[in-house]
Amino acid sequence: MSFRSLYDSPLVETLVPCVTSALVVAWALLRERGLVRAYGVVFGIAIAADAWLNNAWSPVPPNTGWATAVGVFFVIFGDFRYFVVLQESLQNTYKLPRAVGWAFVVPVTSQILRWTFPRIEHDERSTFLLYEILFFAFAAGIATFVAPRARDARLARAATRFELVQYATWIAADVGLTVTNADAFHLARLAANFLYYVAFVPVMMRLLRRRERA
Numbered sequence: 001m002s003f004r005s006l007y008d009s010p011l012v013e014t015l016v017p018c019v020t021s022a023l024v025v026a027w028a029l030l031r032e033r034g035l036v037r038a039y040g041v042v043f044g045i046a047i048a049a050d051a052w053l054n055n056a057w058s059p060v061p062p063n064t065g066w067a068t069a070v071g072v073f074f075v076i077f078g079d080f081r082y083f084v085v086l087q088e089s090l091q092n093t094y095k096l097p098r099a100v101g102w103a104f105v106v107p108v109t110s111q112i113l114r115w116t117f118p119r120i121e122h123d124e125r126s127t128f129l130l131y132e133i134l135f136f137a138f139a140a141g142i143a144t145f146v147a148p149r150a151r152d153a154r155l156a157r158a159a160t161r162f163e164l165v166q167y168a169t170w171i172a173a174d175v176g177l178t179v180t181n182a183d184a185f186h187l188a189r190l191a192a193n194f195l196y197y198v199a200f201v202p203v204m205m206r207l208l209r210r211r212e213r214a
Contacts, residue, residue, distance in 0.1 A: 003186035010056040012190070017051035017197035024201050035088070036208045043081050043201045050074040051197055072107070078196065079103050079135065082163050085204050086142065088211075089156035106135045129174040136167040155211050162203060166195040 006012055021044045028040025053060055053070050060067050083099035092098055110131045114121040120130055139160055147156035169192035176185035 003183050003190065007186045007190050007193075008056075013055045013193070014051050014057050018048045020198045021045065021048035021051075021201070024205075028205070032205065032209070034212065036205050036212065039084065039208060040201060040205050043204075046074075046077055046081075047197055047201060050078065075131070076103050076107050079106065081200060081204065082159060085159040085208065086146075086150075086156055088208065089150040089152040089159065090146070091151040106131065106138055110134055125174055125178055129171065129178065132167050132170045132174060136164060136171060139163045139167065152211055155207055158207050159204060162195070162200070166192055166200075169195065 025041050025044040028037045028044065032040055052058060054074060058067075058070075060070050080099060080103040083102040084096070086102070087095040087099045110127075113130060113134075114127060120126045143157065143160045143164065147153060147160050150156035169188055173185045173188035173192060176182060176188065
């Protein structure tokens with residue numbers, strides 16, 4: 001079996017994230033409290049919905065306006081998970097509205113660049129790669145200029161490092177696929193997707209839990 005066929009398998013792209021999310025939600029409800037519980041439940045359900053609605057078993061018709069809207073929503077909501085944790089580390093007022101605002105920085109910038117360069121807009125892999133590079137640069141800026149000044153710098157740095165590793169893995173995969181189309185780079189995409197769909201919520205819950213107990 002090639003890594004490409006494994007990457008495209010509904011068992012991997014949909015079933016595994018949904019099962020993991022069910023376990024995360026159950027754990028959050030039974031064992032956590034406060035922010036950690038809310039984070040686990042909300043984002044556990046959201047990532048399962050993402051894995052279901054944006055993949056092979058989706059009831060949303062492909063190549064339609066609805067499919068595009070669903071995809072864009074979950075891209076923004078997926079990054080919103082990180083900004084919720086970041087704002088918690090900064091301890092500013094209006095944390096959730098601020099997290100929403102930060103979550104739109106890269107999507108808006110990416111869309112402006114896609115309108116400016118139509119070649120990117122009409123190529124799916126170039127669109128993904130543009131977004132990944134922009135977000136990596138944004139997260140690197142946060143790591144350099146924002147995280148050190150956070151009230152909980154340890155939480156900010158840890159959450160941002162996770163994002164940097166996740167997006168760096170996606171970038172390496174998509175650059176490799178664009179240049180060589182070698183099957184091995186689908187393994188890198190599988191690794192990045194694992195971080196995004198399976199590991200992200202449990203890791204952030206652990207970081208938030210550690211902060212609450214500090």
